[in-house]
Amino acid sequence: MSAVTDLLAVLPIISQPTAGAVLPVMEQFYTIQGEGFNTGRAAYFIRLGGCDVGCVWCDVKESWDADAHPRQAVADLVAAVLAHPGRNVVVTGGEPLMHDCGPLTAALRAAGCQTWIETSGAHPLSGTWDWVCVSPKKFKAPRPEVLAAAHELKVVVFNASDFAWAEAHAAQVPPTARLYLQPEWSRAAGVTPAIIEYVKANPRWQVSLQTHKYLDIP
Numbered sequence: 640m641s642a643v644t645d646l647l648a649v650l651p652i653i654s655q656p657t658a659g660a661v662l663p664v665m666e667q668f669y670t671i672q673g674e675g676f677n678t679g680r681a682a683y684f685i686r687l688g689g690c691d692v693g694c695v696w697c698d699v700k701e702s703w704d705a706d707a708h709p710r711q712a713v714a715d716l717v718a719a720v721l722a723h724p725g726r727n728v729v730v731t732g733g734e735p736l737m738h739d740c741g742p743l744t745a746a747l748r749a750a751g752c753q754t755w756i757e758t759s760g761a762h763p764l765s766g767t768w769d770w771v772c773v774s775p776k777k778f779k780a781p782r783p784e785v786l787a788a789a790h791e792l793k794v795v796v797f798n799a800s801d802f803a804w805a806e807a808h809a810a811q812v813p814p815t816a817r818l819y820l821q822p823e824w825s826r827a828a829g830v831t832p833a834i835i836e837y838v839k840a841n842p843r844w845q846v847s848l849q850t851h852k853y854l855d856i857p
């Protein structure tokens with residue numbers, strides 16, 4: 640084989656975003672979890688590149704193209720986490736489940752970290768997670784096995800039709816899962832009053848705000 644055919648043979652392997660031990664990382668930062676059940680807790684965020692869900696109101700569209708973000712070895716990500724005092728790690732994106740999260744979560748857990756994921760649930764579940772937050776989307780349906788693994792269901796409310804849609808998904812998560820309604824950021828002023836009234840009338844739901852945006856932290 641020539642050097643060119645060698646390269647052609649290996650290209651599909653090295654260009655796979657999901658190889659697992661090396662992942663495309665858009666950004667990583669140590670901050671306070673701003674949303675949902677773990678709001679207020681210090682956490683190291685790893686934002687993986689790549690998403691094919693296409694939410695029109697996504698607040699991190701720069702994450703969508705996996706190839707736009709440098710690949711990092713899992714070992715280097717774990718070392719970066721351990722440079723901070725906190726041991727809670729949020730893996731988000733992009734859509735983290737477009738990648739094999741097995742190697743990353745195994746390495747984080749071996750290092751004594753708690754593994755938390757933020758996912759739309761639209762791709763197969765991989766990895767071992769201490770906390771699974773599923774935020775299902777109308778743009779690409781969540782998979783039943785991810786909904787079944789949810790500790791937390793967090794539905795973004797964009798308009799009034801989202802309450803019935805939220806109930807339909809609440810029926811697909813374990814009965815122990817915590818239920819959150821989160822205003823879509825650009826519409827927060829308009830939809831938050833309806834969320835407040837809905838939670839008062841349906842108290843198994845809770846309000847989730849993107850508190851980091853009010854605090855002006857990452």
Ligand SMILES: C[S@@+](CC[C@H](N)C(=O)[O-])C[C@H]1O[C@@H](n2cnc3c(N)ncnc32)[C@H](O)[C@@H]1O
Pocket residue numbers: 690696697698699731732733734735757758759760773774793795821822823824825849
């Ligand atoms: C950027 S997403 C990345 C993780 C995964 N792709 C997902 O959607 O769950 C992280 C969280 O932000 C929420 N989110 C994204 N854009 C939002 C917006 N404009 N307003 C409120 N929440 C938003 C998502 O629903 C999700 O819960």
Ligand SMILES: Nc1nc2[nH]cc(C(=O)O)c2c(=O)[nH]1
Pocket residue numbers: 670671672673674731732757851856857
């Ligand atoms: N502080 C903070 N909390 C968050 N919770 C979920 C986030 C996400 O983008 O996945 C996020 C985020 O981007 N920042």
Ligand code: SF4
Pocket residue numbers: 690691692693694697698699700702732733734759776
């Ligand atoms: S699934 Fe998450 S990252 Fe992907 S477009 Fe929707 S909010 Fe953005």
Ligand SMILES: [Mg+2]
Pocket residue numbers: 698699
């Ligand atoms: Mg965010």
